Amino acid sequence: MIEYAKLLSMHGYGVYIWSSYALTAGVFVVNILLSTRRYRQARERLRNE
Amino acid sequence: MWQWFYQFASPKVFYTRTVVISRGLFVLTSILLIIGTVAGLFLTPADYQQGDSVRIMYIHVPSAFCSMAIYSMMSLHAVMYLIWRIKICDILNQVAAPIGASFTFLALITGALWGKPTWGTWWIWDARLTSELILLFIYFGNMGIRQALPKQNAGFAAAVFTLIGFVDIPLIHFSVNWWNTLHQGASLSAFARPHIASSMLWPLMIMIAGFMTFALLHILSRARSELLIREVKQSWSRELSKSL
Numbered sequence: 054m055i056e057y058a059k060l061l062s063m064h065g066y067g068v069y070i071w072s073s074y075a076l077t078a079g080v081f082v083v084n085i086l087l088s089t090r091r092y093r094q095a096r097e098r099l100r101n102e
Numbered sequence: 103m104w105q106w107f108y109q110f111a112s113p114k115v116f117y118t119r120t121v122v123i124s125r126g127l128f129v130l131t132s133i134l135l136i137i138g139t140v141a142g143l144f145l146t147p148a149d150y151q152q153g154d155s156v157r158i159m160y161i162h163v164p165s166a167f168c169s170m171a172i173y174s175m176m177s178l179h180a181v182m183y184l185i186w187r188i189k190i191c192d193i194l195n196q197v198a199a200p201i202g203a204s205f206t207f208l209a210l211i212t213g214a215l216w217g218k219p220t221w222g223t224w225w226i227w228d229a230r231l232t233s234e235l236i237l238l239f240i241y242f243g244n245m246g247i248r249q250a251l252p253k254q255n256a257g258f259a260a261a262v263f264t265l266i267g268f269v270d271i272p273l274i275h276f277s278v279n280w281w282n283t284l285h286q287g288a289s290l291s292a293f294a295r296p297h298i299a300s301s302m303l304w305p306l307m308i309m310i311a312g313f314m315t316f317a318l319l320h321i322l323s324r325a326r327s328e329l330l331i332r333e334v335k336q337s338w339s340r341e342l343s344k345s346l
Contacts, residue, residue, distance in 0.1 A: 063154040069219050073158045073212045074143070077165070080204050081316065087200070088323045095330035099343040102334045 111188045113329050114338040120322045127319040134312030141305035149302075158216040160305055163290075164313035166209035169237060170271055172202035172317055176244075177268040180261035190325070192257040193332070195264060196248055197324035201317055203241035210234060221284055229277035230285035233270055240267035 061067050109115045142160030149156035176198045183191040213231065214224040225231065244267070247260045278287045289298045296303055333339045 063157070064148070066153060066155040066157075066219055069155060069215045070143075070157050073161055073215045074139070076211055076215075077161045077208055080208050084201060084204055084316075084320050088320050088327075091324050091327040095327035096343075099330050099334055099339060102340075102343070 111186075111190055113189065113333050113336070116190050117326055117329055117338075117342070120326055124319055124322050127315050127322070131312055131315040131319055134308055134315060138305055138309035138312050142309060146302050146305050147299075152220050155216060155219045156302070158212055159302075160309045162209060162212040162216055163306060164310045165205050165212060166234065167310050168313045168317050169202055169206035169209050169234070170274060171314065172198050172205060172321075173237065173241070173264075173268070173271055176202065176264050177271075180264040183257060183261045184265075189332070190329070192261070193325050193328045194321065195244075195257075195260060197328055198321050199241050199244045199248075201320050201324075203238060203245065205313070205317065206234065206238040206241060210238065226284055228283045228285055229281040230274065230283050233274040233277050237267075237270050237274060240270060243267070 061071070063070050110119065138160060142157055146157070146160075148154045176195050179191040179195045179198075182188055183195060210231070213234075217226075218224050244260055244263055247263055248256050250256075251259055275288075277283060278285055290296050290306075298306070330339055330342075
C-alpha cells in the first residue's frame with residue numbers, strides 16, 4: 054500500500070506527471086477514434102456509391 | 103529504389119502499399135510506446151535538480167518534436183503538390199494538420215505541467231512557448247482553409263498557407279538561441295554530442311520514435327480514408343469495395 058502511495062506521489066510531482074501521461078493517453082485515444090471513424094465513413098461511402 | 107518511391111503517387115499503389123506498411127508500423131509503435139513509457143516512468147533516474155518532474159520530458163519533448171516534424175512534412179508535401187500537383191501530397195497535407203495540431207497541443211499542455219513545478223509558472227510569453235503557440239494557430243488556420251474554401255481551391259490555398267507558416271519552424275527551433283528565454287537550450291542536436299545522460303537519452307529516443315511512428319500510422323490511415331472518399335468513382339476503389 055505504501056509502495057502505491059510512493060508511486061503515485063512521485064516525491065510530490067505525481068499530480069503533474071500523472072496528469073501529463075493521462076492527457077497524452079487521452080489525445081492518443083482521440084486520434085485513434087477519429088482515424089477509425091474516418092475509415093468507417095469512407096467505407097460506408099464506398100459501399101453506398 | 104526511386105521508381106518504387108515514385109509509384110506512391112498512384113492512388114491505388116499508395117493504398118495497397120500503405121496497408122502493409124501500417125501493419126508493421128502498428129506493431130512497432132506499440133512496442134516503442136510500451137517500452138518508452140515504462141522506462142520513462144519507472145526505470146530512468148530522477149534528475150538531480152528537477153527530481154521526478156523530469157519524467158514529463160519523455161512525453162513533452164517527443165510531442166514538441168512531432169509538432170515540428172509533422173509541419174515540416176506538410177510543407178514538403180505542399181511544395182510537391184504545388185510543383186507536380188500530386189493528389190496524394192494534397193491529401194497528406196490535409197490529414198496531417200489535425201494530427202500535428204494534437205501534438206502541438208500536447209507539447210503546450212505538458213510544457214505547462216512541467217513548467218509549474220520547475221519554473222514556478224504554468225505559462226510565460228517566452229519566445230519558445232509563444233512560437234509553439236503560433237504553430238498551433240497555424241495548424242488551425244490550415245484546417246480552417248480546408249473547411250472554408252471550395253474543394254477545387256482548398257488544396258492550392260492550403261499548400262501556400264502551409265509554406266508561409268513554415269517560417270515559424272526555424273523560429274521555434276532557434277528561439278532559445280536568438281532570444282533570452284526561460285526555456286532551456288536544445289539538449290539534442292544532429293551535429294553535436296547530446297547534453298543529456300545516456301540513462302535518460304535512450305528512453306527519450308525510444309519515445310520520440312514511438313510518437314513519430316504513431317503519427318505516421320494515423321496520417322497514413324486517414325490518408326487512405328480520404329483517398330477512398332475522393333476516388334469513390336474510380337474503378338480501383340470500386341474493386342476494393344467488394345473486399346471491404
